[in-house]
Amino acid sequence: MSAAVLLDPARLDRPDTTVQHEPFPFMVAHGQLPDEVRSDLDRDFPRYASAGFFPYDPSDCGPSVNALIENMTTPAFASAVGKRLGIDNLGQYPTLVTLCRLLNKRHGTIHTDSKSKVATALLYLNTQWPDTSDGCLRFLHKIDDIDSIVAPELAPLYGEFAVFKRCENSFHGHLPYEGERRVIQVAWLTSEEEKLRKTKRGKFSRAFKKLFGSLDTKLGAGRDRNASHPD
DSSP states (O other), X not given: OOHHHHOOGGGGGOTXXXXXXXXXXXXXXXXXXXXXXXXXXXHHSOOOOSSSEEEOOGGGSOHHHHHHHHHHTSHHHHHHHHHHHTOTTGGGSOEEEEEEEEEOTTTTOBBOOOTTEEEEXXXXXXXXXXXXXXXXXXXXXXXXXXTOBSSOOBOOBTTOEEEEEOOTTOOEEOOOOOEEEEEEEEEEESOHHHHHHHHHHXXXXXXXXXXXXXXXXXHHTTOOTTOBOOO
């Protein structure tokens, strides 16, 4: 299967795509993946047993997911995204890819992303979503108010895509959710050193959660809906 078939930058020009530059630059694009590869991507997504985002390892994934990630990290795709966010030559920056299969209620607290990130993209792969706002991505005006929504919340359904420029006020998060929530995240970073540091931290987190995942779930069970964390 050709990677170009999976993710085409031209789809970002759909009439229902939203691009805003205030209060920070972001884009929300719908229908970014073809229906005919839905079952392949479902089959090939990694079978993580723990909740959270983990560094991409091709050996964890099947061929269609590897092809999709290859396309998400091309300079051409970065250029298309950067053009819409007002970021020159986004493709010059190293990429860090992380994947998430499961969440617990600790995840999704309001934050901006760290200063080491230039921009962050999220591509969702869930074939269905419950009739709830829980787990739906929100771009926000404030760091302490999950209801201060900048644009309509985005349900993490198959082919939904969101990307934003990291700013001091690029607040985003979601209401507490526990369960399966498949997403591929690509972050363009300021340096290779930051990529190495974040990859090492992510691998440690994965190993830790294999041993103490139940503690992680228990700690997050009662988090406040407006909770935030510094980056």
